[in-house]
Amino acid sequence: MTLGHPERSEGSAVAVEPWLKAQALALGFDLVGITTLGPAATAPEFEHWLAEGRAGEMSYLVRGAEKRRDTRLPYAGAQSAIVVALDYGGKEPTGPVARYARGDDYHDVMVERLDRLRALLGEHLGREVSGKSYVDTGPILERDLAQRAGLGWQGKNTNLLNPTLGSFFFLGALVLNLELVPDAPFEADRCGSCMRCIDACPTQAIVAPRELDARRCISYLTIELKGEIPDEFREAIAGNELVYGCDICQDVCPWNVSFARELKEPAFAPRPFIAGKDARTLAHDLVELDDERFRAEFKGSPMKRAKLPGLKRNAAVVLGTIGSEES
Numbered sequence: 001m002t003l004g005h006p007e008r009s010e011g012s013a014v015a016v017e018p019w020l021k022a023q024a025l026a027l028g029f030d031l032v033g034i035t036t037l038g039p040a041a042t043a044p045e046f047e048h049w050l051a052e053g054r055a056g057e058m059s060y061l062v063r064g065a066e067k068r069r070d071t072r073l074p075y076a077g078a079q080s081a082i083v084v085a086l087d088y089g090g091k092e093p094t095g096p097v098a099r100y101a102r103g104d105d106y107h108d109v110m111v112e113r114l115d116r117l118r119a120l121l122g123e124h125l126g127r128e129v130s131g132k133s134y135v136d137t138g139p140i141l142e143r144d145l146a147q148r149a150g151l152g153w154q155g156k157n158t159n160l161l162n163p164t165l166g167s168f169f170f171l172g173a174l175v176l177n178l179e180l181v182p183d184a185p186f187e188a189d190r191c192g193s194c195m196r197c198i199d200a201c202p203t204q205a206i207v208a209p210r211e212l213d214a215r216r217c218i219s220y221l222t223i224e225l226k227g228e229i230p231d232e233f234r235e236a237i238a239g240n241e242l243v244y245g246c247d248i249c250q251d252v253c254p255w256n257v258s259f260a261r262e263l264k265e266p267a268f269a270p271r272p273f274i275a276g277k278d279a280r281t282l283a284h285d286l287v288e289l290d291d292e293r294f295r296a297e298f299k300g301s302p303m304k305r306a307k308l309p310g311l312k313r314n315a316a317v318v319l320g321t322i323g324s325e326e327s
């Protein structure tokens, strides 16, 4: 790999794309694609979704709605994005905590690497390139952007699927004030007539292909919802032994059955407080947890998002003690 003076292709675009992709892979990302920024193809679907109230209490989605329409808006002068995926080990056994949340916070892990990629690009070009790293940290429809960068298609469960990786990966984007040659978007819909995710969802949250009512989704109910979990969903949560998040509609997907990978990223290995515990054991331990130990055990964990009262609420649902003295 050469780190010398960058070549220039015909026109104004700088032919750094293959170099950038090699750097992204060397930083540990599993997929990388490049796209130009512009109006989000699925912005109308997003706005319809908001209008139907399907975002529930996630008011930040409403606040950022205007910017989500067009990926040039969140960062002034932005022209291109390098979109990456990082696998989090879909072959790990199912458990009470969704796989994505068992280790360190993916926002921190990925933003750091994307920032590093931008610094490397600056060194390579001999000048600073302005831009910003986004991993669920700004008003961008990331799955829409990833499809546009050629990383995969949006499955009927709404997750982005890649034909070599399934869907157990995170997405991130490095948005740059730089013109780059884009990859072709991923045009195919490889779900075909399959309906497994829709049929398997225990709360009927996937109300139509690619339409998820977050208010019914166990991931939303156990992570984002602040108040009580409505009665009608408690049995599904307890019965499926879920304390935090949900992987069911991905577990049943044939693309994951065939292509889910072993966990290779040490940062996402389960924390000791979670590792090897079944739902009831974890729930009992959460009920006992005090603030100080919570801060120590979950420092840098995505599970901090639910806060200790949220985790205790989920534990009470699993133990069936909600409303009793034990909760």
Ligand code: B12
Residues within 6 Å of the ligand: 042, 043, 045, 046, 049, 058, 061, 098, 099, 100, 135, 136, 137, 138, 139, 140, 141, 142, 143, 144, 154, 157, 158, 159, 160, 161, 167, 168, 169, 170, 171, 172, 209, 210, 211, 212, 214, 217, 219, 220, 223, 224, 244, 245, 246, 247, 249
């Ligand atoms: C809000 C949010 C949630 C909400 C709502 C989920 C949802 N489906 O929107 C809740 C809390 C429920 C959630 C859950 C999960 N999330 Co989440 N979430 C987000 C977040 C912050 C925004 C997503 C968003 O804009 N939703 C709005 C709705 C309208 O979008 P949508 O459901 O994808 O709908 C689109 C499609 O349906 C499409 N569409 C509609 N009709 C049609 C028709 C056709 C033909 C086509 C092509 C498209 C199409 O248009 C819509 C708009 O783009 C993103 C990060 C980001 N900034 O993008 C992460 C993100 C989507 N989540 C992620 C993850 C990992 C999860 C969970 C797996 C975590 C877990 N195990 O518990 C679950 C999966 C649940 C599920 N089945 O989607 C990853 C997904 C990675 C991937 N491979 O796709 C993301 C990208 C975070 C990241 N940076 O890695 N999440």
Ligand code: SF4
Residues within 6 Å of the ligand: 157, 200, 201, 202, 203, 204, 205, 206, 212, 216, 217, 218, 219, 246, 247, 248, 249, 250
């Ligand atoms: S994450 Fe769970 S509750 Fe949400 S749509 Fe998928 S299967 Fe249904």
Ligand code: SF4
Residues within 6 Å of the ligand: 155, 156, 157, 158, 161, 190, 191, 194, 195, 196, 197, 198, 249, 252, 253, 254, 255
């Ligand atoms: S389970 Fe079937 S319909 Fe659902 S995302 Fe996977 S392939 Fe598509």
